[in-house]
Amino acid sequence: MVGSVLDKIVFRKKQEIADAKALISAQDLEKSVHFNRTPYSFKEFLLAEDRTGIIAEFKRRSPSKGLINGIADVAEVTQAYNQAGASALSVLTDVDFFGGKTDDLLAARAANEIPVLRKDFMIDEYQILEAKAWGADIILLIAAILTPQQINDFGKFAQNLGLNVLLEVHNLEELERSICANIDAIGINNRNLADFTVDIQTSFDLVNKIPNEFLKISESAISDPKIIKELKQAGFDGFLIGENFMKTENPGAAIKDFVAQI
Numbered sequence: 001m002v003g004s005v006l007d008k009i010v011f012r013k014k015q016e017i018a019d020a021k022a023l024i025s026a027q028d029l030e031k032s033v034h035f036n037r038t039p040y041s042f043k044e045f046l047l048a049e050d051r052t053g054i055i056a057e058f059k060r061r062s063p064s065k066g067l068i069n070g071i072a073d074v075a076e077v078t079q080a081y082n083q084a085g086a087s088a089l090s091v092l093t094d095v096d097f098f099g100g101k102t103d104d105l106l107a108a109r110a111a112n113e114i115p116v117l118r119k120d121f122m123i124d125e126y127q128i129l130e131a132k133a134w135g136a137d138i139i140l141l142i143a144a145i146l147t148p149q150q151i152n153d154f155g156k157f158a159q160n161l162g163l164n165v166l167l168e169v170h171n172l173e174e175l176e177r178s179i180c181a182n183i184d185a186i187g188i189n190n191r192n193l194a195d196f197t198v199d200i201q202t203s204f205d206l207v208n209k210i211p212n213e214f215l216k217i218s219e220s221a222i223s224d225p226k227i228i229k230e231l232k233q234a235g236f237d238g239f240l241i242g243e244n245f246m247k248t249e250n251p252g253a254a255i256k257d258f259v260a261q262i
Contacts, residue, residue, distance in 0.1 A: 056081035057242030060099035080252020109135030155182030185215035225261035
């Protein structure tokens with residue numbers, strides 16, 4: 001099944017990128033207001049004493065859950081995440097499958113002075129230029145849809161623009177073939193892409209396989225504040241949490257309550 005969902009997303013993404021390139025040239029992106037800003041250091045904020053290590057996500061919908069939250073305001077929610085001690089923000093920009101949009105990233109950037117991750121399916125250097133132009137600090141590279149050569153090349157391209165690079169893997173095989181010098185952080189996604197089930201054990205199984213020079217992130221399936229302590233003890237620096245906050249009526253209040261229990 002996943003093959004099918006991921007394949008569909010990538011197929012659609014290729015069309016989207018072709019359309020975007022026809023509308024806005026790479027040169028135009030390079031002239032944008034954010035293009036010359038210096039991105040925030042992901043590491044600095046992730047490891048800061050006064051921050052939680054949480055990468056709090058703004059996500060309206062997903063292929064597995066459908067609509068998660070159709071009414072939340074991105075500036076309001078991301079500011080509340082920031083105030084609750086989030087180390088970084090993750091903002092979905094995929095339109096068709098996650099209900100995201102460029103304006104969400106721009107709004108999150110305008111409202112906050114902490115790192116912002118452009119969460120999308122990156123398959124072309126053009127998208128990395130977009131991320132930089134829209135004010136992102138971090139890009140995501142998903143091992144399941146990229147070759148080791150692409151990860152290496154896209155990572156280098158992004159780092160040359162000053163961006164931080166988060167590599168996402170789902171299993172040991174992806175991790176071992178994808179590690180390269182041009183990434184800053186490695187995220188273990190606890191969601192099985194074949195059936196969308198989640199299992200936090202994936203993080204505990206793989207944490208020691210990640211070389212220590214990279215920041216270690218656990219993604220998905222984190223709904224219990226106690227798990228954060230266990231993940232920290234296991235060696236994780238960051239924790240990407242999306243649905244757990246977004247599925248509530250007030251995501252800002254949800255993260256505040258969650259952080260109070262850590």
